[in-house]
Amino acid sequence: MRPAIKSGRMTIISLIRPNIEGLPAYEDALRRGWSPNTTRNVSGEQIALLDKLRHAPARFLYETYESPTIRMPDGSEMERLPAHDFWISDGEFCGRLNFRFLRGTEELPPHVSGHIGYSVVPWKRRLGCATQALRLVLPVARSEGLSRVLVTCDDDNVGSQKVILANGGVFAGETPHETRAGHVKLNYWVPTLP
Numbered sequence: 001m002r003p004a005i006k007s008g009r010m011t012i013i014s015l016i017r018p019n020i021e022g023l024p025a026y027e028d029a030l031r032r033g034w035s036p037n038t039t040r041n042v043s044g045e046q047i048a049l050l051d052k053l054r055h056a057p058a059r060f061l062y063e064t065y066e067s068p069t070i071r072m073p074d075g076s077e078m079e080r081l082p083a084h085d086f087w088i089s090d091g092e093f094c095g096r097l098n099f100r101f102l103r104g105t106e107e108l109p110p111h112v113s114g115h116i117g118y119s120v121v122p123w124k125r126r127l128g129c130a131t132q133a134l135r136l137v138l139p140v141a142r143s144e145g146l147s148r149v150l151v152t153c154d155d156d157n158v159g160s161q162k163v164i165l166a167n168g169g170v171f172a173g174e175t176p177h178e179t180r181a182g183h184v185k186l187n188y189w190v191p192t193l194p
Helices: 020-031 042-053 059-063 127-141 158-166
Strands: 003-009 010-012 012-016 069-071 077-078 081-090 093-100 117-119 146-156 168-178 184-191
Touching: 012 077, 012 127, 020 081, 020 093, 042 059, 059 184, 077 127, 081 127, 093 127, 117 127, 117 146, 127 146, 127 158, 127 184, 158 184
Parallel strands: none
Antiparallel strands: 003 010, 012 081, 069 077, 081 093, 093 117, 146 184, 168 184
């Protein structure tokens, strides 16, 4: 990973593709309690898979980012959408970002809450990592033909709301939260053009 570049208080980050060389830092984040999934904590599952595939790290990356199906919170399997997966880096592992989509439309299947999901490790939060990561992925979404992307967050996640608004997010209503009774998901359309 590249060395961190500081600009005032904000660290300059980059998006990198998941890779074998970065797996030790990814594993360290999992073992420290970070989950790459914001809907449910999958750190234990991924640590178990890493341990099982210790001799085959490329297989872990395939299972995590390229397998044809994904596991839903209820345990069911769904077909994986086309996606661009990234690790967020400031020279160190900061988290992950996923952009998923259907070609030719901005629509998403009902089981997908938004086009973009991100999760920053706790010790790198409030440094601008998520704001920059979202900004960096917007040209990728534009290259896939989307003029805007749907980004959602929990109603009590003020930090994520700030990230979305800093990238031009426009409030587009709310939907019931799939796993937290009494909460809703806030929906925002974020333009992909600067």
